[in-house]
Amino acid sequence: xxxxxxxxxxxxxxxxxxxxxxxxxxxxxxxxxxxxxxxxxxxxxxxxxxxxxxxxxxxxxxxxxxxxxxxxxxxxxxxxxxxxxxxxxxxxxxxxxxxxxxxxxxxxxxxxxxxxxxxxxxxxxxxxxxxxxxxxxxxxxxxxxxxxxxxxxxxxxxxxxxxxxxxxxxxxxxxxxxxxxxxxxxxxxxxxxxxxxxxxxxxxxxxxxxxxxxxxxxxxxxxxxxxxxxxxxxxxxxxxxxxxxxxxxxxxxxxxxxxxxxxxxxxxxxxxxxxxxxxxxxxxxxx
Numbered sequence: 001x002x003x004x005x006x007x008x009x010x011x012x013x014x015x016x017x018x019x020x021x022x023x024x025x026x027x028x029x030x031x032x033x034x035x036x037x038x039x040x041x042x043x044x045x046x047x048x049x050x051x052x053x054x055x056x057x058x059x060x061x062x063x064x065x066x067x068x069x070x071x072x073x074x075x076x077x078x079x080x081x082x083x084x085x086x087x088x089x090x091x092x093x094x095x096x097x098x099x100x101x102x103x104x105x106x107x108x109x110x111x112x113x114x115x116x117x118x119x120x121x122x123x124x125x126x127x128x129x130x131x132x133x134x135x136x137x138x139x140x141x142x143x144x145x146x147x148x149x150x151x152x153x154x155x156x157x158x159x160x161x162x163x164x165x166x167x168x169x170x171x172x173x174x175x176x177x178x179x180x181x182x183x184x185x186x187x188x189x190x191x192x193x194x195x196x197x198x199x200x201x202x203x204x205x206x207x208x209x210x211x212x213x214x215x216x217x218x219x220x221x222x223x224x225x226x227x228x229x230x231x232x233x234x235x236x237x238x239x240x241x242x243x244x245x246x247x248x249x250x251x252x253x254x255x256x257x258x259x260x261x262x263x264x265x266x267x268x269x270x271x272x273x274x275x276x277x278x279x280x281x282x283x284x285x286x287x
Contacts, residue, residue: 013108028152035101035120038103039120039155040190040192042103042105042124043131043191045105046106046107047127049107049128049132053132055076056132059075060073066162067161067166069161073133074170077122077125077126078170081117081122081125082116083171084118086100086101089102089104089117090102103124104117106124106127106128106129109121109124119156119171127159130168137158138158138189138190139156139157139158139189140167140179141187141189142185142186144181145183148184149183150185151184152185154180156179
């Protein structure tokens with residue numbers, strides 16, 4: 001059973017957050033396949049976003065070889081996204097946060113004032129960045145807990161470079177290529193072949209995102225005539241971004257070098273109604 005999208009204000013996002021609850025099918029294999037299909041969908045869609053593309057170019061600036069680009073994305077994501085358990089993020093939208101699996105799609109993670117998520121959010125963002133650069137990507141799920149060898153408990157990204165699949169565990173890995181030792185089963189999923197029937201597939205979230213950005217752009221133009229420092233707006237097919245004062249040319253809205261804890265940049269983002277959270281509720285006793 002799925003619910004219609006609901007709009008709320010969440011303390012970790014700027015403006016409204018649209019979220020939808022989905023109940024995952026019973027059984028670890030089926031529920032994981034359902035989740036990974038949604039993750040792959042968001043990666044395919046958001047890898048075409050100008051925001052994701054700009055972030056990918058920033059992450060790989062000055063890194064000409066494929067291996068160097070993978071390392072650039074790995075370091076960039078680790079430096080800008082904070083690990084946070086789903087039960088903390090879901091506290092404002094789930095009746096039982098401890099039982100919820102929460103997905104924050106890449107374009108929304110990038111525009112959080114202080115980006116935070118768990119391993120699936122790190123995996124989606126790194127895969128979207130790499131896919132926007134032309135890399136083939138996969139997800140790998142792992143039963144990482146010795147006490148539950150038959151249950152997937154971790155996910156990370158794989159990318160193909162020079163004929164080799166390289167791991168990017170941006171949430172837990174100390175370096176590019178590191179993989180957690182499996183305590184049980186593992187499975188690799190192709191981002192390009194994973195599809196989910198029904199669910200969110202019938203909803204045009206791209207249009208929702210565009211509407212939110214367009215609305216914010218109209219407000220910005222009428223008030224300021226140009227984007228305020230640290231924000232962006234959309235003008236037709238162009239996205240106009242004004243970096244915070246004193247930032248370098250690679251500063252990025254929400255996660256630039258001067259934004260976040262200890263930074264001096266503005267975190268104001270014009271995203272009215274754009275962000276999407278998906279809560280994947282696991283029925284008790286069926287995980």
